[in-house]
Amino acid sequence: MVKRNLNDLQYFVTVAREGSFTRAASLLGVTQSALSQAISGLETRLDIRLLTRTTRSVSPTAAGERLLNAIGHRFDEIHAELDELTEMRDKPAGTVRITCGEHVLRTTLLPKLTPLLLEFPEIKVEFDINYGFRDIVADRFDAGVRLGDTIDKDMIAVALGPQLRMAAAASPAYFAKNPKPKNPRNLVKHNCINMRMQTAGGIYVWDFERRSQKLNVRVDGQLIFNTSPSMVDAAVASLGIAFLPEEEFAPHLENGRLVRVLEDWCAPFPGYYLYYPSRKQPSHAFSLVLDALRWTAPSITKKR
Known part of the structure; x- marks a missing residue:
């Protein structure tokens, strides 16, 4: 049985997803030259072209798309399991990726998460500033932030604040x-x-x-x-x-x-919510981030 180089397969998955050798090399911590050589070697061994390269972009061929669909999620599962093992240590750790707008990041997310990040230095949070409707599953985000009336029904939504106007x-x-x-x-x-x-x-x-x-x-x-x-x-x-x-x-x-x-x-409408896939099993780090961001409505004291 011929042994495969799993590093080359991981390199291929990253390049295909990022659509860029530059971004993929940065994520993987290797040089673009080494990354290009690894992909070329993989294509030579398989005797089929996996990526179409132009001066501006990189995209998978039909064969590359088939390979990506077959193995991409398996690497995700491996990384998720490694994250779970990491979190079995005494302190929570791992990276939580959130896509959101700039204003809610500055006024809500960062102020609420600051105490958590100071308490748990091994928790990392990556923010993607984006005003479009990102597919958080396809783009591999842990969660997104949107106004409550724009969130898909198959997502779990947690309020970050009161209604807005x-x-x-x-x-x-x-x-x-x-x-x-x-x-x-x-x-x-x-x-x-x-x-x-x-x-x-x-x-x-x-x-x-x-x-x-x-x-x-x-x-x-x-x-x-x-x-x-x-x-x-x-x-x-x-x-x-x-x-x-x-x-x-x-x-x-x-x-x-x-x-x-x-x-x-200007009538009130649902405010900002953090949302994530209902089928996702939250990691310890994500659960702590979620608890830190969750908004609790102030209790109303009745007058006697």
Whole structure:
């Protein structure tokens, strides 16, 4: 029986998944030259091409796709088992990968996880800043963070905070030159700061609700962004009206750099949730991260 070099197979799986020799070499801790030689040697031994290489990308051939589907998950299982063995030591350890937006990372995730990371230095957390709808299973994330009404039904979802409300806001200087909108329909006459959705590629439609009356407004303006911090900066710079969860405007609303409008048209909606596959068996490290992030609603004391 011919012995196979499992390192070469692991190298192939990593390159095929990353679509890049550069990223794969960085993850594996080897040089690009050594990685390329290992893949070429594997293809020579199998007498079939596994990867299609261009100057800009790397992708598996039909044979490579078949091999990846056959063995990729087995390496995942090996790594998961090794992680489990690692966690049998006295202290929890391992890496937890989370995809999320920049704002919730800065205001919620990192502050809540700081005490945990200081207490358990062998727990590592990798954050992927992304505003699109990542497939956390296919992309091998342990969890993701989204607004509660956008999470797939087959996921376990854990609340990270209370309900949120949207806010439409612009600077006092902007409203000094433009009348404040009385209702959402007036927004079509304003210079609005838009967001392009990363997943679908379309422009976000501003939705409002008041006393069960719902309005969807397609606004226009000079600026389009795909991240919210830039939208806040543009609103502060008097470049138009922005529409985001109110917490993203909070410091600027408090100090008067931004003025809120149409507040009675902004109904509460489910806030941020951490979600993960229902079939996933949480590791010890992930369970500790989950407990640290979980939001507990404040108890209401009844007046006597």
